[in-house]
Amino acid sequence: xxxxxxxxxxxxxxxxxxxxxxxxxxxxxxxxxxxxxxxxxxxxxxxxxxxxxxxxxxxxxxxxxxxxxxxxxxxxxxxxxxxxxxxxxxxxxxxxxxxxxxxxxxxxxxxxxxxxxxxxxxxxxxxxxxxxxxxxxxxxxxxxxxxxxxxxxxxxxxxxxxxxxxxxxxxxxxxxxxxxxxxxxxxxxxxxxxxxxxxxxxxxxxxxxxxxxxxxxxxxxxxxxxxxxxxxxxxxxxxxxxxxxxxxxxxxxxxxxxxxxxxxxxxxxxxxxxxxxxxxxxxxxxxxxxxxxxxxxxxxxxxxxxxxxxxxxxxxxxxxxxxxxxxxxxxxxxxxxxxxxxxxxxxxxxxxxxxxxxxxxxxxxxxxxxxxxxxxxxxxxxxxxxxxxxxxxxxxxxxxxxxxxxxxxxxxxxxxxxxxxxxx
Amino acid sequence: xxxxxxxxxxxxxxxxxxxxxxxxxxxxxxxxxxxxxxxxxxxxxxxxxxxxxxxxxxxxxxxxxxxxxxxxxxxxxxxxxxxxxxxxxxxxxxxxxxxxxxxxxxxxxxxxxxxxxxxxxxxxxxxxxxxxxxxxxxxxxxxxxxxxxxxxxxxxxxxxxxxxxxxxxxxxxxxxxxxxxxxxxxxxxxxxxxxxxxxxxxxxxxxxxxxxxxxxxxxxxxxxxxxxxxxxxxxxxxxxxxxxxxxxxxxxxxxxxxxxxxxxxxxxxxxxxxxxxxxxxxxxxxxxxxxxxxxxxxxxxxxxxxxx
Numbered sequence: 001x002x003x004x005x006x007x008x009x010x011x012x013x014x015x016x017x018x019x020x021x022x023x024x025x026x027x028x029x030x031x032x033x034x035x036x037x038x039x040x041x042x043x044x045x046x047x048x049x050x051x052x053x054x055x056x057x058x059x060x061x062x063x064x065x066x067x068x069x070x071x072x073x074x075x076x077x078x079x080x081x082x083x084x085x086x087x088x089x090x091x092x093x094x095x096x097x098x099x100x101x102x103x104x105x106x107x108x109x110x111x112x113x114x115x116x117x118x119x120x121x122x123x124x125x126x127x128x129x130x131x132x133x134x135x136x137x138x139x140x141x142x143x144x145x146x147x148x149x150x151x152x153x154x155x156x157x158x159x160x161x162x163x164x165x166x167x168x169x170x171x172x173x174x175x176x177x178x179x180x181x182x183x184x185x186x187x188x189x190x191x192x193x194x195x196x197x198x199x200x201x202x203x204x205x206x207x208x209x210x211x212x213x214x215x216x217x218x219x220x221x222x223x224x225x226x227x228x229x230x231x232x233x234x235x236x237x238x239x240x241x242x243x244x245x246x247x248x249x250x251x252x253x254x255x256x257x258x259x260x261x262x263x264x265x266x267x268x269x270x271x272x273x274x275x276x277x278x279x280x281x282x283x284x285x286x287x288x289x290x291x292x293x294x295x296x297x298x299x300x301x302x303x304x305x306x307x308x309x310x311x312x313x314x315x316x317x318x319x320x321x322x323x324x325x326x327x328x329x330x331x332x333x334x335x336x337x338x339x340x341x342x343x344x345x346x347x348x349x350x351x352x353x354x355x356x357x358x359x360x361x362x363x364x365x366x367x368x369x370x371x372x373x374x375x376x377x378x379x380x381x382x383x384x385x386x387x388x389x390x391x392x393x394x395x396x397x398x399x400x401x402x403x404x405x406x407x408x409x410x411x412x413x414x415x416x417x418x419x420x421x422x423x424x
Numbered sequence: 425x426x427x428x429x430x431x432x433x434x435x436x437x438x439x440x441x442x443x444x445x446x447x448x449x450x451x452x453x454x455x456x457x458x459x460x461x462x463x464x465x466x467x468x469x470x471x472x473x474x475x476x477x478x479x480x481x482x483x484x485x486x487x488x489x490x491x492x493x494x495x496x497x498x499x500x501x502x503x504x505x506x507x508x509x510x511x512x513x514x515x516x517x518x519x520x521x522x523x524x525x526x527x528x529x530x531x532x533x534x535x536x537x538x539x540x541x542x543x544x545x546x547x548x549x550x551x552x553x554x555x556x557x558x559x560x561x562x563x564x565x566x567x568x569x570x571x572x573x574x575x576x577x578x579x580x581x582x583x584x585x586x587x588x589x590x591x592x593x594x595x596x597x598x599x600x601x602x603x604x605x606x607x608x609x610x611x612x613x614x615x616x617x618x619x620x621x622x623x624x625x626x627x628x629x630x631x632x633x634x635x636x637x638x639x640x641x642x643x644x645x646x647x648x649x650x651x652x653x654x655x656x657x658x659x660x661x662x663x664x665x666x667x668x669x670x671x672x673x674x675x676x677x678x679x680x681x682x683x684x685x686x687x688x689x690x691x692x693x694x695x696x697x698x699x700x701x702x703x704x705x706x707x708x709x710x711x712x713x714x715x716x717x718x719x720x721x722x723x724x725x726x727x728x729x730x731x732x
Contacts, residue, residue: 198620199437201537201559201597206621271538316514317536319557 055367056088056376060358061303068097073308079118081395086411103144117419150177166226175229211237234279236289273321308397336409435560468497491720565598580607588647613637
């Protein structure tokens with residue numbers, strides 16, 4: 001039986017409104033008691049020294065690469081990376097091999113994740129094979145446990161397929177998650193179109209590629225009264241479109257990745273393939289737009305788009321390198337450094353973006369830090385300064401542009417499913 | 425002679441004016457060597473140069489090879505078509521294996537922008553960029569500047585227009601960086617669909633009217649329309665391109681004054697330039713080719729003998 005008393009825990013729970021330093025007693029999967037000076041026989045006491053305890057963080061957009069690409073990451077290593085980054089849940093995208101487009105692959109992922117401290121939730125493909133040509137068996141996938149639908153890595157570009165997905169998908173309480181990209185404008189692109197791409201001679205990806213698809217999708221969502229979620233929003237134009245959609249009361253949500261609120265395309269001047277991702281790093285005004293979107297609620301969630309690649313895959317010419325960076329173990333530090341310390345968000349708002357909202361979007365159970373609730377907790381030291389060292393990461397991959405960067409704020413670990421993973 | 429501040433020649437962006445001037449000044453003495461009966465000096469004797477060409481090239485590769493041989497370097501040629509690259513070897517592995525054979529200078533052409541930067545940060549050889557994707561082709565720009573200087577005596581204050589597909593051109597970028605550093609006024613001209621994003625920020629004028637560009641110019645550098653690409657992607661047809669942007673005798677005659685005409689070759693006669701212009705009295709296209717060997721000798725000499 002697991003029994004712990006977390007002493008001097010600064011609890012911040014946006015759901016219950018609790019913001020106080022207390023002791024928390026957990027037994028197995030539940031919170032037994034929250035109070036002052038708790039002493040429980042047989043329980044291990046852990047003094048958190050005022051570190052924050054918040055509802056378990058949920059990353060609604062990761063790539064765990066299993067099945068098919070286990071040399072980059074597998075569900076076990078991905079979950080370990082999530083736990084080290086303070087996440088108790090992660091929703092994994094379907095661009096695996098085979099694609100998550102049958103119930104058996106959904107079940108395979110749940111089987112692989114069974115017994116882990118981190119809850120892993122599969123997001124299933126919208127179309128068979130993610131080819132954008134025919135709708136996947138969404139009822140079967142939902143019944144097997146898919147928590148959302150996305151062709152992530154590719155857009156649903158065909159307008160008839162998009163309409164069908166939004167209409168057919170509206171019978172489930174989960175979103176159609178779009179990777180917004182116009183393939184005609186994207187072809188061969190390697191970085192954001194800007195003065196930097198002009199100077200470097202790298203094939204450009206224009207902001208129009210994202211903006212045009214988002215605006216079109218919102219029109220469709222309104223027409224069919226669908227439920228739409230924009231993955232990895234990166235441009236001021238798409239933020240404006242989402243803001244307008246929300247103002248009209250549409251069921252539209254969006255997420256922002258930490259690299260899109262912390263880095264600009266100026267980073268590409270190094271030709272470092274660890275700054276090659278899709279959507280690409282944008283201009284400073286887009287970075288500011290992402291922060292404003294998070295502040296005013298246009299962006300509901302922070303999601304990492306954790307995209308592991310083996311070293312040899314990234315150690316090539318920029319044009320030929322795969323898109324994507326890992327993000328689970330730097331997300332909390334970047335969010336605190338860039339958003340909390342710069343006063344874009346308060347801590348409760350930040351927790352909403354990292355925990356409450358992604359769970360709400362995916363229809364996952366709400367987490368409350370109160371006696372009797374499931375013990376699903378993340379531990380954060382929001383004042384700790386640390387220097388990112390990718391060699392200490394739990395992920396199998398090392399493709400992070402933040403190596404060597406000093407951040408303020410660090411995840412210390414998690415408690416979930418009766419398991420404690422804590423940096424001591 | 426003094427020495428370069430740069431260790432590699434990866435491009436002309438951020439290369440100091442003093443370095444460009446040194447290369448251009450050095451070229452005169454190498455041109456003199458090319459006019460001798462015995463066109464060979466022992467300057468790079470004992471040095472090994474590898475020409476790593478991952479992309480097809482005729483004139484640039486021959487120009488570099490001649491330059492290397494005339495400096496008495498040991499020369500190894502590598503062409504991707506007959507290499508381990510076909511077997512799936514990475515660029516880095518290829519370069520490290522070649523470097524393990526103890527070479528001094530690598531001259532590289534590659535289809536990916538930044539390939540030279542990528543290798544120069546991971547290898548110990550000195551790198552000379554012979555063209556990387558749409559990024560830079562610094563020795564081409566240097567030979568262009570050398571040719572302009574021969575004709576006009578200076579680059580300072582000259583009005584130079586680059587005409588054609590600017591977006592995909594490494595020659596255009598290197599010329600822009602180099603000419604601006606040397607004090608020239610630079611313009612580009614082409615269909616707006618072939619002008620890269622925010623180019624004006626580099627400090628160049630942008631024309632979509634070729635007559636206006638000619639009116640502005642003392643010198644024009646006409647770029648090849650790359651027929652091997654899908655030209656229809658950026659403009660409707662070669663015929664329309666020629667009519668709208670082709671440099672013709674009629675257009676030059678309208679100016680009523682001399683204008684120096686460059687072209688990095690190979691030429692599509694009757695597309696971007698008329699034969700009458702390419703072979704005409706204002707053309708310096710063949711001197712460009714000769715200067716190319718001398719420029720590459722100067723660059724190889726200055727990079728290859730640079731003290732660490």
